[in-house]
Amino acid sequence: MRMATIKEVAKRAGVSVGTVSNVLRGSNQVAANLRDRVNHTIALMDYHPNHAARSLKTSQTHLLGMVISDLTNPFFPQLARGAEDAAIKQGYLVITLNSDDQLDREKRILSALRSRRVDGILLVVAPNGGHDAHIRAVIASKIPIVCLDRVPEGIPVSSVATDAVAGTEMCLRHLIALGHRRIAMLGGELELKTAQDRLQGYKNMLAEADIEIEPGLILTGDFRTASGYLLTKQLLLSGRNPTAIFVANGMMALGALRAIKELGRQCPGDIALAVFDDVPGNGSFFPEVTAVVQPAYQIGYQGVELLLRQRATGEPRTPVQILLQAELRIGESTQLLRTSPVLTR
Amino acid sequence: MRMATIKEVAKRAGVSVGTVSNVLRGSNQVAANLRDRVNHTIALMDYHPNHAARSLKTSQTHLLGMVISDLTNPFFPQLARGAEDAAIKQGYLVITLNSDDQLDREKRILSALRSRRVDGILLVVAPNGGHDAHIRAVIASKIPIVCLDRVPEGIPVSSVATDAVAGTEMCLRHLIALGHRRIAMLGGELELKTAQDRLQGYKNMLAEADIEIEPGLILTGDFRTASGYLLTKQLLLSGRNPTAIFVANGMMALGALRAIKELGRQCPGDIALAVFDDVPGNGSFFPEVTAVVQPAYQIGYQGVELLLRQRATGEPRTPVQILLQAELRIGESTQLLRTSPVLTR
DNA sequence: TTGAAAGCGCTAACAA
C-alpha cells in the first residue's frame, strides 16, 4: 500500500495542499479549526511527509554523515551518541560509517556521502600519509566538514578534539610523582596528530622531571588491541625493566593487560599501567586502570553543533579548533604497594 | 555553489537528459561515442546525481533505518557493523538510532524513519508493556521490518536473534557439572522475550538436574550495569549464600563484578560467575568471565539480508524467525579452585 | 486566511 500524500490529506480534510503544508511547518497563519481538522486527518491517515520531496524542493537533506574508524572501539559509540543527540535536537539525522582506518574505504564513504547530499560531514581521518586530496575536495565543494578526535595537519578545517598533550602530561605527572622513572610508552601511528601529541606530552614530562629519554622504552604500534599485546610482550621480555607503562589508547591497553597477565606479571605489583583513553570494562575488574578519560560524548556533541553553526553562518574564514580537556581517573593499576618491588632498586 | 544537474550535463555534452540518465544507469542502449562524451562531461563537471530527486521518482531511498537500545552496550556496535557491511554490499546505507529502551523515543524514531521513507527497518524493540500499536502501524504500512535480538510476542514480524534458551542451558549445564547447586539468577525485564528465555533456560536446567528452584535466588533487574550492581549487593548480603551467579547480560555482569569486588569477595574463590552475552574488556582482566557469546555481528548481517530479501520478494505470508546459536566461552570466573570453600558444604 | 500553480532533478514511457 502506498503512503498517503499531502494531496490526499488535503482532499480528505477538505483544504488545499498549501494549507496542509502550512500546518505541517507550524505556521500560525492557519485558523485553529482548520489546523485541528488537518492534524486530525494526518493522524487518521497515518500520514508522514515525504522527505525526498521536501529535500528536492528545499535542497536540504537534514542528513549528516559521520566517518569514524571503528565502532567496536568503545570511544566511538560515545562520540556517536553525542553526535546523534546534538543532531536530533536540531532536526538532523546522522549516517555513521566505519573506515577501519583504511584510506580507500574513507574515500568511498566520502563519495557516497556526497551523492546523498548530506548537509555536513563529521570526519575522524584515517592515517593517510599525506594523501588528503579527497578531503580537500570535500572542502572545495563547500560541504561543511568538521574533523573529530584527530586534527589533520596542513588542511584548513575546523575540528573538535581532546587536548592530548595536556592529558598525557597530567598522567605522566601522576606516574612521576609516584616515583616512577623508567616509564615505557606504547604509542599509536605517528602519522596521526593525536599519537604525536601523546608522545609529545610524554617527552615533555620526562624532560621536566629531568629523566633521560630512553628510546628503547618508546614503542610504536597502531591503536589496536593486538598491537598493545605484541608491544607489551616485546617490552617485558626486552630486559629493559620499566616500572610503569603508559599506553596511548584503551584498545592497546586491553592488549597490554592480557600480555602482562599471560607473562604472569602482576599489575600494579610488578608493573604499573596508565592509559590515555578509557578501557572497556574498567572499574569492574582488578586492577582498575588509571586512565585519562576523554570527553567522547562532548566531542561528538560539540562537533555537530560546530558543523551546523558553520553551515548556518557560512564557512568561516579561518577554521575553528576546539580542544576539550580530559580527566585523570586514578585506579589501582598505579597504586603503590608497600610490598611492591617495583620502585626499590 | 550549486551542484550540477542532469540538465546541465546534457546541455554541455550536447545530448538529451534521457541519454544522460541512460548512461548513469548503465543502459547499453547508448552508442559508445555518446556514452564516452557523457561520462567525460560528468567527470569534468564533478556531477553527482541528486539522490532526493531519484528517490522521489523511484520511491526507493536505498536507506535502511536501525533502532537499537544503546550503542554504548558493546553488543550493539558489533550488530551495527554487521548491518552496515551487509547493507553496503547491496548499495544501502543505514541510519542507526538509539531508543535507550524508551517507548516514546522508539515511537518518535520510527516516525522519523517513516518520513525518511527508509526502504526497511531493523528494530530492537523496547519493553512496551503491550503498547505495540506503533510497530503494528509500521507493519500495516508495508515497510519491510525485521526485529533483531529481541523477538516481540504476538506480532507477526520476522526476526533474527540468539537462541537464548539453548545458550542459557549450555551455560547452566556447565555450572551444574562443576557441582554448583545454589545458583542465583540475575535477570532482565521479563517483558522482553530474551529475558524470559534466559530465565526459562535456567529453570529448565535446574529441573533437569533435580535442583529445587529457590525464588529468593532469582532476582529481576533491567539489563543495565547499575541494576547488576544493586541486585548483586542485595543477593550477597541476603544470607542466601549462592555458590554461583548467572547474569543475564554483559552490562549487568559489569555491575555484578563491581559489587563482588566492593564487598571484598573473590571470584571465583568465593563465588562463581557466568554471563549470557559477552563482557566489555573480558579476557584482559582477572577473572576472565565465563560467557555465552552471542553472534552479534551475524545478527546484524543476517538481519539486513533477510530484510532486503523480503523487500525484493514482497513480504512473506508467514514471518521468518531466524535463531542463531551462541557459543560458551569458559573463563576463570567458573574455575574450580582446590582451596575454594565454595562447594564444600 | 486560503487556494492555485510553478518547479525542484530525476526516471521512464513514449515518440520520433
Next chain:
DNA sequence: TTGTTAGCGCTTTCAA
C-alpha cells in the same frame, strides 16, 4: 538509438 515530456510530493510564491 535518441529526444521529449509527464509527473514523483513537496514548498512557496502570488492571487483571490
